[in-house]
Amino acid sequence: MSGSASAGRRLSAALFRRPRLRLGGLLVLPMGWLVFVYLAALFALLATSFFLVDEFTNAVQAGFTLANFHDVLTNSAYYGLTLRTVGIAFTVTVLCTVIGLPMAFFMAKVVPARWRNLLVALVVTPLWASYLVKVYAWQAMVQPESGVLDWLLKPFGLNGPGYGIVAVILTLTYLWLPYMILPIYAGLQRLPDSLVEASGDLGARPSRTIRSIVLPLIYPSVIAGSVFTFSLSLGDYITVQIVGGKTQMLGNVVYQNYTANLPFAAAIAVIPVVIMVVYLMLVRRTGALENL
Amino acid sequence: MMLSRKARWLFGVAMAFGLTFIYVPLAVVVINSFNASKVFAWPPKEFTTHWWTEVFGNDGVREAVLTSIEVGVIATTFALVLGTLLAFALSRYSFFGRQSLSLLVVLPIALPGIVTALAFRTAFRTILGVELSIWTVAISHGTFCMVVVYNNVIARLRRMGSTPEEASMDLGADTFTTFRLITFPLLRGALLAGALLAFGLSFDEIVVTLFTAPPGVTTLPIWIFQNLSRPNQAPVVNVVAAILVVASIIPIYLSQRLAGDSPGGGRL
Numbered sequence: 001m002s003g004s005a006s007a008g009r010r011l012s013a014a015l016f017r018r019p020r021l022r023l024g025g026l027l028v029l030p031m032g033w034l035v036f037v038y039l040a041a042l043f044a045l046l047a048t049s050f051f052l053v054d055e056f057t058n059a060v061q062a063g064f065t066l067a068n069f070h071d072v073l074t075n076s077a078y079y080g081l082t083l084r085t086v087g088i089a090f091t092v093t094v095l096c097t098v099i100g101l102p103m104a105f106f107m108a109k110v111v112p113a114r115w116r117n118l119l120v121a122l123v124v125t126p127l128w129a130s131y132l133v134k135v136y137a138w139q140a141m142v143q144p145e146s147g148v149l150d151w152l153l154k155p156f157g158l159n160g161p162g163y164g165i166v167a168v169i170l171t172l173t174y175l176w177l178p179y180m181i182l183p184i185y186a187g188l189q190r191l192p193d194s195l196v197e198a199s200g201d202l203g204a205r206p207s208r209t210i211r212s213i214v215l216p217l218i219y220p221s222v223i224a225g226s227v228f229t230f231s232l233s234l235g236d237y238i239t240v241q242i243v244g245g246k247t248q249m250l251g252n253v254v255y256q257n258y259t260a261n262l263p264f265a266a267a268i269a270v271i272p273v274v275i276m277v278v279y280l281m282l283v284r285r286t287g288a289l290e291n292l
Numbered sequence: 293m294m295l296s297r298k299a300r301w302l303f304g305v306a307m308a309f310g311l312t313f314i315y316v317p318l319a320v321v322v323i324n325s326f327n328a329s330k331v332f333a334w335p336p337k338e339f340t341t342h343w344w345t346e347v348f349g350n351d352g353v354r355e356a357v358l359t360s361i362e363v364g365v366i367a368t369t370f371a372l373v374l375g376t377l378l379a380f381a382l383s384r385y386s387f388f389g390r391q392s393l394s395l396l397v398v399l400p401i402a403l404p405g406i407v408t409a410l411a412f413r414t415a416f417r418t419i420l421g422v423e424l425s426i427w428t429v430a431i432s433h434g435t436f437c438m439v440v441v442y443n444n445v446i447a448r449l450r451r452m453g454s455t456p457e458e459a460s461m462d463l464g465a466d467t468f469t470t471f472r473l474i475t476f477p478l479l480r481g482a483l484l485a486g487a488l489l490a491f492g493l494s495f496d497e498i499v500v501t502l503f504t505a506p507p508g509v510t511t512l513p514i515w516i517f518q519n520l521s522r523p524n525q526a527p528v529v530n531v532v533a534a535i536l537v538v539a540s541i542i543p544i545y546l547s548q549r550l551a552g553d554s555p556g557g558g559r560l
Contacts (some may be wrong), residue, residue: 012466023385030378030438033370034396038435041415045407048414060418099313102306110295110303119307121544126314128540130496132516133533137317140324146333148320174317177310206295227402235404238498242520251406258410258503262418265410272404280395280402 042273049266060262068267078253082271085249088169089233095173096180096229097222104181105214108188109196120185127178135239138171142243163245171243172233179232180225187221188214223283230279234272318537325534330526343527347535350528356515363429363501363511364494370434371490372483375441383449400436408436409503416504424506432504433494440493441486448482485550492543 015022052063072078107119126134141148142160149160161167191214199209237251250272258265295303320334328338347353382394400408412432416422456478460470498513505514516532519525 008468009466012468015467019385023381023387026377026381026385030374030381030397031393033374033435033438034393037431038400039396041411042407044415044419045411048418051418099306099310102303103310106303106307110300111307117548121548122311123314125540125544126318128492128496128543129318130513130516130533130536132498132513132520133321133536134317136516136520136529136533137321140320140332140334141317143332143334148316148334151334174313177314181310206299231402231404235406235499237406238517251404254406254410258413262414266414269407269410273407276403 045266045269048263049270051263051266053261053263058260065263068264069270071264072267072271078268081248081250081253084165084247085234085251085272086275088165088172088249089230091169092172092176092233093180093226093229095169096177096225099173100177100180100225101184101222104184104188105210107181108185108191109193120182123178123181131175132238134175135171135242138167138174138239139242142167142170163243165244165247167243167245168240168247168249171239172236175239176229176232179228180222183221183224184218187218187224191217220286223286227280227283231272231276234275321530321537322534325527325530327527327530330523332526343531347528347531352510352515352519353512353528353532356510356512359426359509360495360511360513363426363433363509364491366427366430367433367437367494368487368490370430371437371441372487374434375438375486375490376445376479376483378438379442379445379449383446384454397439397442401439405497405499406503408432409500412500413503424504424509426505426509428504429501429509429511432500433497436497436500437490437493440489441483444482444486444489445479448479452478481550485547488543488546488550 015025048060049068050064050066052061052065052067053059054061103123107116107123111119142162144150144160144162147160147162153160161170195213195217196209199213200206204212235251237249237255240247240249240252250268254265254269257268324332324334324336325343326339326341327336328340328342329336378393378397382390409432412428412435413424416424416428422428456474457470460474461467465473495511496513497511498517501511501514502517505511510518512532516529519529
């Protein structure tokens with residue numbers, strides 16, 4: 001008993017004198033996992049995009065060819081596909097900001113403090129409802145003829161959007177809205193009321209205060225939210241399959257090709273990675289990534 | 293802030309509009325689970341509770357839930373160990389590559405799901421030649437679940453500072469005693485909140501699961517996805533969907549009780 005206790009104490013003392021050893025012990029597992037499992041998998045994907053496919057058996061052969069990227073870059077259909085995907089992701093991000101920002105502001109600065117937790121819970125709860133269930137719900141919303149939106153709009157002589165790109169944008173906005181509200185809400189909570197009051201004392205009207213004080217200070221939070229809304233939209237294909245009608249996004253092409261021509265699917269999958277890396281580099285300076 | 297009555301009213305309207313947008317589709321799912329007709333048409337003409345009693349005898353659903361729990365528990369265990377170790381390393385030490393590592397841990401959720409999914413599938417099947425199994429699913433899930441545990445633990449570590457631990461050491465406790473009596477009890481809430489989130493993320497994941505699971509391994513999202521387009525399964529899918537909507541209150545309640553460090557209970 002005393003033997004093991006003193007052994008523990010000796011080990012503890014030895015560790016205390018060697019901070020590098022302690023750090024090494026803490027890092028070896030998570031860093032090993034991130035590098036040898038995750039980064040290695042991403043590297044495998046990148047490597048595969050240069051591989052060849054046997055034309056008869058569809059078997060992937062290790063090798064080096066630029067043919068997959070050549071196909072992607074020279075076929076104008078994939079430009080359209082990429083532009084449409086980025087356009088959808090951008091629209092979803094803008095919609096999430098437009099809907100989410102006033103909600104976050106109401107939660108953080110307008111409503112009495114005792115209501116805040118309840119409102120946060122109300123906004124967060126749908127995040128825990130299954131992704132598929134929410135897409136399924138929107139299928140019921142936009143369904144032509146018998147959908148909920150058609151039923152709601154019929155008295156006004158209007159029709160619902162039906163399946164297609166509008167339905168995709170609505171559904172993706174719905175799915176990722178909380179990911180935009182929460183970072184903005186957190187940013188607004190960190191914003192000291194004194195700054196806002198000072199602006200008011202100096203004679204600024206509320207609209208001016210929001211424009212000149214609040215918006216510049218919560219800009220990093222909006223960017224943090226946009227990383228989620230943009231990236232999650234960029235890679236989606238299940239929503240498009242369910243409510244998109246004939247619409248296609250990058251993810252659909254990856255999904256359709258990964259069994260028959262994995263190297264080509266991998267080359268397509270590199271497109272959103274490049275877009276996201278460029279996006280992350282651009283927003284890194286705003287300090288938004290510390291808010292993730 | 294001193295806002296005019298009109299401005300406050302406008303923000304209130306925006307909030308009400310947002311909450312309506314969020315809850316109408318969920319309400320449709322719940323109401324539709326009582327729809328007597330097998331074919332969806334709004335508004336439902338007749339209501340029944342028959343499908344609700346049927347779902348509990350459904351073997352497919354029960355097995356899918358069990359598989360999801362199994363994957364979730366393994367992935368959460370991976371995520372807890374790795375995320376906690378990483379949070380300690382990054383919050384208590386400064387070293388070369390610290391910034392890059394903090395970016396790397398976010399990458400699995402910052403990159404689109406299909407990229408992570410195809411990357412893991414390619415690595416397992418094409419490069420390593422491993423047979424897909426419940427373990428390949430859990431390893432992939434663990435990778436993106438790690439970040440939520442990490443976020444919760446690092447937020448708690450920052451708030452807690454190192455003074456309680458230093459006091460314990462000054463009073464003669466060694467590293468392990470200090471961890472057992474001081475650090476762990478202070479971290480317990482953050483660990484539970486992180487584990488809850490990690491499990492929730494894994495339980496809900498569809499894209500990564502589709503790409504890394506062999507044909508026999510059917511998690512609940514995969515089961516729903518497979519049965520979504522089968523007309524005679526529609527009523528059961530409706531009830532499962534409604535149960536998932538109602539059950540989403542449980543983790544919210546728990547995470548508010550655990551008093552997480554971020555407003556979303558650490559989901560972000």
